[in-house]
Amino acid sequence: MTTKQxxxxxxxxxxxxxxDVLAGIDLSGRTALVxxxxxxxxxxxxxALTRAGAHVIVPARRPATAEEALRGVPRTEVRELDLADLESVRDFADRFLDTxxxxxxxxxxxxxxxxPETRVGPGWEAHFATNHLGHxxxxxxxxxxxAPAGARVVSVASSGHFLSDIRWHDPHFRDGYDRWxxxxxxxxxxxxxxxxxxxLGAGSGLRAFAVHPGSILTPLQRHVPRDQQIAQGWITPDGTPVAGFxxxxxxxxxxxxxxxxxxxxRHGGAYCQDxxxxxxxxTDDMLIGGVKPWAVDPDAASRLWELSAELTGLDSFGQGPGKAAV
Ligand SMILES: NC(=O)c1ccc[n+]([C@@H]2O[C@H](COP(=O)([O-])OP(=O)(O)OC[C@H]3O[C@@H](n4cnc5c(N)ncnc54)[C@H](OP(=O)(O)O)[C@@H]3O)[C@@H](O)[C@H]2O)c1
Structure with missing residues (x-):
């Protein structure tokens, strides 16, 4: 089925x-992983999820930093996880499943x-490996x-997707690296x-969505020097975010x-914003956003799933090559 945007x-x-969006919603007894x-x-x-009553598991590649950031936030627990390391993902998941x-x-x-160009695991490009393959x-x-009664998975994507489809010919940038x-x-x-x-999951009650959160100044921009942030039109020379952030x-x-x-x-698979x-x-204006066709194409989604199953050796939803490895 094609996602209706x-x-x-x-x-x-x-x-x-x-x-605002959680006002009146009681998440007591629910468990979330962020x-x-x-x-x-x-x-x-x-x-926000804890204020609505949820218990939140927070996987962290820097557990001590996470504990510090979450000090005083009730109903949270930090567990070690490095998404760039599939053994770490396995250990985290095994420990969670054991509970x-x-x-x-x-x-x-x-x-x-x-x-900067970074290789992880068997030489995988670090954005693809961390942001996608790890998840x-x-x-x-x-x-x-x-949860058998219905669960949701939300992918935090970005209007940054405007700049590239999946590079089927070279997903790991062997032919030359471009960080954007x-x-x-x-x-x-x-x-x-x-x-x-x-x-793949809807039949068993699992629904999935992708979101563009908007443009927000956070530690995410740590690899973008201030002059480049000004040149990109994100901040003014005094460091204030521009209108629209x-x-x-x-x-x-x-x-x-x-x-x-x-x-x-009834809208599983949708790409959401605002x-x-x-x-x-x-338009190509990432501040305005919206979704480009290549990011919601069901055939491309199947192809990416197969590629990801092959690379990770995992496929517990489909019939791909890694099914037996789970
Ligand atoms: N901010 C924006 O304007 C914006 C716009 C569009 C989309 N997004 C998306 O929103 C999401 C959150 O971004 P943010 O702005 O909140 O950035 P952030 O403050 O830098 O948060 C990113 C988080 O990811 C963690 N992380 C990075 N590599 C990891 C790894 N290998 N294993 C486990 N955790 C890892 C970081 O851990 P450490 O702190 O330990 O490094 C940090 O906790 C990202 O997916 C981003 O692409 C953000």
Missing amino acids: HRLGTGFGAHSTAD TGGYSGLGLETTR GRALDTVINGAGVMAC FALVNRLRPAF LAYAQSKTANALFAVRLDA KTPAQGAATAVWAATSPLLD CDIAAPAD
Whole structure:
């Protein structure tokens, strides 16, 4: 089924915060997992979910930093996980599955952007490996934990996907590295992952969505020097974000909305923005956003799933080559 990208008119918008979209929603007794849930948008997401009553597991590649960031936030637990290391993903998932607990929500928010060329695992490009393959492996490993009554997985993608489809000929940039194309490809992959995961999981009650959170100043920009941020039109010379940028609380809203809104019950696989389904992008302006066709193409989503299953040796939803390895 092709994902229908059309706005619903949800009553929320670009200025809504995570608390706004959770007002009146009681998440007591629910368990969420938020990768990157101790920094930037993820930290706001964790805080908002706990305020609504959820218990939040926060995987962290820097557990001590995560503990510090979450000090005083109730109903949180930090567990070690490096998404760039598939053995770490396996260990994290095995430990979680051993607890026998169910997961209601997974928000795949962790990510890196515009890093210098970095190779991980068997020489994989680090954006593709961390932002996409790590989350692909995590969700496949955690499949037995998804709550049978219905669970949701939210991929935090980006309008950065505007810059690149999946580079089928060279996903690991063996032919020359470009840090922006590397980020863009990984964000297209995040969106396509939601499309395919939803198609494979819907029959067993698992729904998946992708979101663009908006543009927000966070530690994500650590690899972009200040003069380049000014040149990109993100900040003014005095460091103030330009009009159109969101606060972290607004930036967390769409992921939290996609994780909880009943309005999305019949729209699995959708790419969302500003607390609604995103419309097709009719400009190349990433601040305006919308979704490009290659990020919601179901055939590309199947192809990416197969590639990811082959690379990771995991496929607990489909019939790919790695099924037996789970
Ligand atoms: N901020 C924006 O304007 C914007 C716009 C569009 C999309 N997004 C997306 O939103 C998501 C969150 O970004 P953010 O702005 O909140 O950035 P952030 O503050 O830098 O948070 C990213 C998180 O990902 C974690 N992470 C990175 N590599 C990891 C790894 N190998 N294993 C485990 N965790 C890892 C980081 O951990 P450490 O702190 O330990 O490094 C951090 O907790 C990202 O997926 C990003 O692409 C952001």
